[in-house]
Amino acid sequence: MQFMNKKNKTVLTPVKGEYLIKFKEGYEGEKQVRNLSEIERFKHSKWVPKDNLLIFTFDEQAEKTHTMSEILDELNEDQTVEAVIPVFEDEEGFRRLVVPNRLLVAYHPGLKDALIDKLAGTYSIAEQSRFGNWLILELPEGVELTSASENLEDIPEIDYIEPVYYGVNDAEEISTNDVRWNLNSININDAWTITKGNPEILIAVIDGKPDISHPSLKQSFQQGLSDDWDFADNSIFSSHSTQILSILTGQRDDLQGISPLSRIISLSVNLNAQYYHQRAEAIYYLKSIMEARLLDVQPVKRVVANCSWKTSGDVRIIREAIQEAAAAGVIFVTSAGNENTSGAHYPSDYSKTINGVFSVAALAPSGRKADYSNYSPTVTISAPGGAGQPFDDDDIYCADLNNSTAFVAGTSFAAPHVAGVIALMLSVNPALDIESISDILVRTAVPISEQNPGNWQYLGAGKLDAGKAMDEIRKNNEIITEPTDTDIPDQHGGPKINITIADDTFDNIDTDLFAKEICNRACMEINQLSGNWVLGSNVRITINDSNGSSVILNYTI
Structure with missing residues (x-):
């Protein structure tokens, strides 16, 4: 089938022996699934009752013995069946379920x-x-x-x-104290000396429905899951999303997330079986949040979306949704895939065509490419994803369903390391544009050519280093504290901030931390204001108490 539209064409070729059935509304496929399973040349099926769909496959000998044509004739005559259509393959070799x-x-x-x-x-x-x-x-x-x-x-x-x-089956996973090896590997403790996140930076995980009752996630989801976040009508809890959320914002001693103080939401999609336009709907929802700069009356400065999944080829409705949301300011961090190939992979390949998409490959503890991880020129950066089977301490330790934990591996779990670090960067300076974020990640990445002599050039800039990336942010937002009786002249005609606090407060606070927080908050307002709030300007911050004491800070944007 050659499918044309106004801007391009997609050539779809039927795959022998693979079919999709759509049942009429009100009918289910249980009878057909049972009947097909008894056929000698039948290999396997996937039945999705909620969408009235059945995907099934015959073996290579079915066509030669006429079994396949006979079964197809029976299905086409079945009064419960709306249509039977082949599974297609596109020009890049991706299976397409139409x-x-x-x-x-x-x-x-x-x-x-x-x-x-x-x-x-x-x-x-x-x-x-x-x-x-x-x-x-x-x-x-x-x-x-x-x-x-x-x-x-x-x-x-x-x-x-x-x-x-x-x-x-679009979830990209391999089919389980102290800070774990993966967080040590990216120098997370150095990053945490600067910030652990900010609630005005929103991390959105587009994935299955998580188990937010897990002790490591309860704190991040005190208000529960909003109905507005459900794009799948799915009541089944997902290990995959629960695991990813714990990497991002886990708040338990043995399950520490990368950016635990950032706000997080979970947009529920069904990676096991779902229409792609429903997944695109979730992406457009993020665009609406970014444009409004608001979610549930709370301000949102920036949005970072974690997409640890694949699509079967270049699906336009997904591509355009990402393109429009990225243009509105949403940042997408995607998994590079688990096929150990340098071939095409979506949506991660959009990293080369859409500004605001990052593709992440997976590394084992040694710094070598994980055996399963994809590698290609579209990879932006690599991050810990685990060594793979057998699942053990060389993999990523995560929260799982029913208050349990597991070691897991996959590019699915490498991606949230990068998403979490980007959230930390934006927590200090939400005015960072995509080019600046990308530049800092690339410049601070740890070279991994020695560990990967054959394919290091296909693993992006190298290994993510959260500590070095955050140090770059700190240097660009340096705070200079002067004696309280020193008058600091204004430079570049910069803006001024005056703050007065209660007299019983100043004596009981850590002034360094307090000053740092004030400057961080000032920085967060930069892209909300205009005039002399520009790079290179000096912000004069005067902190007064009611007894007449003061601290004067000089902050360079």
Whole structure:
């Protein structure tokens, strides 16, 4: 099938022996799953009751013995079956699950109502996006995907058209005191001397539904999980997301997260089986937060999104969602993949085409590339991901379901190391742009060419070093404390801050920490103000108490 739209084309070739069934609403596939499992040439199936979908595979001999054609004829005649369609392969070799009888139609902003009027009477609308600009159309009976696409091409309100793609098994994991080796490896203690995060920096984990009752996560989710964060209608808890959250913001002695004081949310998607446009919806939700600079009436300075998953090829609805959210200021940290290949991988390959996407490969404790980790020119940086099976102390220690813990491995767990460090960097200076973040990560990365003589050039800048990265941030936001009776002249016509505190407070605080916090807060306001708040300006900070004592600080932006 050659699928065309207004801007490009996707060539999809049927894969022999692999099929997707969509059942009619109100019917389930239990009977078909049971019947198929009894067929001699049947290999395996994946049944997703909530979406009325069944993916199944025959072995190589099925076609030769006519078994496959007979079964397909029976399924096509089954009154509970809406459609049977092959699994396709695209030009890059990715398997594509195309949902039959549906199309995703993206429209130009502001033209939704006009498009709906033109579609009325011919196409029914199965789903509308809450945050993006697209509709999911139900095709009339007997109308093929390609012909429907061609018929819709000439409607000017339409931006592009693509099949409704479906993803399965997209979580990128390998199939378990003191700060652990992975945090020591990135010098986290040095970073923590500067900050452990800021609640106005939002880390968003796009993944399964986490178990937030785990002791290491309770503190970060005191208000629970919002219904607005659910993009999967999924009640099954996910080890994968629970593990990733503990790497980012865990708050237990033996499970310390990288940026525990940053605010974190978990956008629930289904990496086991889900329409890709639902995942894109979660990404557009982050765009709306970044544009509003607000979440639940609390200010949000920056958003860092952790995406430890893959898609089956370059899925446009995902690509454009990331592109638009990144343009709005959302930073995406993605896993590079676990196929031990240098081939194409999405969404991590967008690191070379979308400003604001970082791709992360995985390292073992020795600093060598983990055996499973992908490696390619699109990798931005490498981070601890664990050595892989057997799971033990050489892997990443995480929270897991039912208040348990586990050692895990995968690029899924390398990515949150980078996401957490970026959150720390932004906690000190939320005005950092993507180029500055990237430059600091690259310049401070630890070379790993000796450990990886054959492929170091495909592992990005080297190994993440949180301590060095945060030291760079500290140097750029240096605080100079002068004696209280010294008058510091203004430089560059910079702004002034005057703070008065209660007289019984000043004697009981650590003045160095207090001064540091004031300067950090001043820095956070830089991109909210204008005028003389520019790089190189000097901020004069005067801290007074009611007894007339004062501390004068000079802070260079």
